[in-house]
Amino acid sequence: MDLQTTLTSASLVLTECAIAERLRRAGEVELHPTLFNTPLIYDARGREKLAAIYRQYREIAARAGLPILLCAPTWRIDQVRIAEAGFDKSLLFDAVSFMRNLQQQWQAPDSEVFIGGLIGPKNDCYKTEQALDAEAAQVFHQWQIEQLTIAGVDCIIAQTIPAVSEALGMARALARSGIPAIISFVINRKAEVLDGTPLIDAINTLDDSLVTPPLGYMVNCVYPTFVCAETQPPALFNRLLGIQANSSSLDHSQLDGAAILHQDDLQHWGDNMLRLNREFGVKILGGCCGTDNTYLQYLVDHRQQ
Numbered sequence: 517m518d519l520q521t522t523l524t525s526a527s528l529v530l531t532e533c534a535i536a537e538r539l540r541r542a543g544e545v546e547l548h549p550t551l552f553n554t555p556l557i558y559d560a561r562g563r564e565k566l567a568a569i570y571r572q573y574r575e576i577a578a579r580a581g582l583p584i585l586l587c588a589p590t591w592r593i594d595q596v597r598i599a600e601a602g603f604d605k606s607l608l609f610d611a612v613s614f615m616r617n618l619q620q621q622w623q624a625p626d627s628e629v630f631i632g633g634l635i636g637p638k639n640d641c642y643k644t645e646q647a648l649d650a651e652a653a654q655v656f657h658q659w660q661i662e663q664l665t666i667a668g669v670d671c672i673i674a675q676t677i678p679a680v681s682e683a684l685g686m687a688r689a690l691a692r693s694g695i696p697a698i699i700s701f702v703i704n705r706k707a708e709v710l711d712g713t714p715l716i717d718a719i720n721t722l723d724d725s726l727v728t729p730p731l732g733y734m735v736n737c738v739y740p741t742f743v744c745a746e747t748q749p750p751a752l753f754n755r756l757l758g759i760q761a762n763s764s765s766l767d768h769s770q771l772d773g774a775a776i777l778h779q780d781d782l783q784h785w786g787d788n789m790l791r792l793n794r795e796f797g798v799k800i801l802g803g804c805c806g807t808d809n810t811y812l813q814y815l816v817d818h819r820q821q
Contacts, residue, residue: 517628518670518696519585519630519670519671519696519731520696520731522583522628522630523731523732523757523799523800526582526583526799527793527799528582528793528799528801528815528819529582529583529584529585529758529799529800529801530573530576530577530580530582530583530584530585530800530801530802530812530815530816531584531585531586531587531758531760531800531801531802532570532573532584532585532586532587532760532802532803532812533573533760533802533803533804533807533808533809533811533812534803534804534805534806534807534808535553535566535569535570535589536552536553536589537805537806538569538808539553539556539565539566539569541777542565544561544565545559545561545562545565548601550592550597550600550601551592551593551597551598551601551603551607552589552591552592553566553589554589554590554592554593554607554611555603555607556589557589557610557611557614558610563614566589566614567618569809570586570615570618571618571622572808572809572812573586573809573812574586574618574622574629576809576812576813576816577627577629577812577816578622578624578627579816580627580816580819581626581627582627582816583627583628583629583630584627584628584629584630585630585631585632585670585671585800585802586615586618586619586629586630586631586632587615587631587632587633587634587673588611588612588614588615588631588632588633588634588664588669589611589614589615589634590608590611590612590633590634590635590660590664591634591635591636591675591676592636593607593608593611593660594635594636594638594656594657594659594660595659595660596638596656605663608660608663608664608667609663609666609667612631612633612664612667612668612669613667615631616631616668619631630670630671631669631670632669632670632671632672632673632698633664633667633669633671633672633673634672634673634675635657635660635661635664635672635673635674635675635686636674636675636676636677637676637677637678637679637682638653638656638657638682641676641677641678641702641737642678642702642710642768642769642772643678644678644679644710644711644712647678647679647681647682647711648681648682648685649681649682649685650681650682650684650685650688651685652685653681653682653683653684653685653686653689654685654686654688654689655685656685657674657685657686657689658689658692661686661689661690661692661693661695662693664695665693665694665695669695670696671695671696671697671698671731672690672693672695672696672697672698673697673698673699673700673734674686674687674690674697674698674699674700675700675734675736676700676702676736676737677699677700677701677702677709678701678702678709678710678711679709679710679711680709680711680713680718680721680722681711683699683701683709683718683722684721684722684725686699687699687722687725687726687729687730688726690730691726691727691728691729691730696731697730697731698730698731698732698733698734698757698758699722699730699733699734700733700734700735700736700758700760701715701718701733701734701735701736702735702736702737702738702768703715703735703738703742703743704742704767704768705739705741705742705765705767706742706744707742707743707744707747707748710768715735715743715748715752715756716748716749716751716752719733719752719755719756723755731757732755732756732757732758733755733756733757734756734757734758734759734760734800735756735759735760736759736760736761736804737760737762737768737804737805738759738761738762738768738804739761739762739764739765739766739780739785739788740759740761740785740788740789740791740792741765741788743756743759743792743798745791745792745795745796753796753797753798756796756798757798757799757800758798758799758800758801758802759789759792759798759800759801759802760802760803760804761785761789761802761803761804761807762803762804762805762806762807763777763778763779763780763782763785763803763805763806763807763811764778764779764780764805764806765780766778771805777806778806779806782810782811782814783814785811785814786811786814786815786818787818789801789815790815790818790819793819801815
């Protein structure tokens with residue numbers, strides 16, 4: 517079954533919680549200054565630590581009999597960063613191959629594993645003034661999208677996107693690829709993309725501008741209450757597929773680069789996540805900054821209450 521069919525038939529699809537941030541805070545392996553956790557695939561200890569985190573998430577889904585979307589560590593692996601870091605362009609392929617190998621080991625008919633390819637904004641994901649315009653974004657992101665498509669991911673997720681302009685260019689490039697695509701915005705506590713566009717307007721802008729719109733949309737690096745679900749038009753939830761939520765209700769400006777791990781009450785986090793699923797049909801649930809396997813386990817343990 518492909519991801520699109522699964523999203524139609526399943527009531528809940530899990531996705532990963534934090535990966536790179538957990539590795540950074542644990543301090544057992546060193547992350548690359550610009551490529552983050554991706555080069556760990558070339559180091560035996562790095563591969564072990566990466567696989568161990570992914571395995572935690574996968575096993576939670578397997579025990580629950582739920583599908584899970586795990587993403588290759590390719591968020592910042594664009595052509596410019598690869599070249600500036602002195603790595604070969606095969607880094608992106610190798611990252612997907614690493615995840616494909618795990619997928620083959622862990623695939624199960626009652627708990628399917630899907631592999632996503634991540635892409636991120638060219639510049640700072642919290643500074644809207646650095647966002648590309650649509651034309652520049654389409655050109656800049658085209659290479660990475662093409663390479664991920666060739667590498668064989670099940671879908672591509674443009675993640676932590678702060679501005680509609682760059683999202684539109686990414687969506688145009690994704691439409692050309694023909695691969696299922698999800699655009700994931702970072703929003704503020706008023707349910708606005710960081711450039712000030714209300715989330716529903718951002719989604720409508722992309723959908724209305726494209727012959728082939730994305731499969732759907734997500735939000736990430738936010739707290740679940742930031743969606744402001746009660747005040748949203750019902751049409752939003754026809755297109756909002758998922759959320760990867762921070763453990764803290766502080767906004768991005770307060771959390772970015774924080775030395776101290778901020779976490780709100782797990783029950784409050786989890787109950788608000790599950791409410792988005794039960795009452796508003798948001799199907800893909802996972803975590804972002806500050807989360808780990810205990811957050812995913814909470815969702816599973818309380819999903820039928």
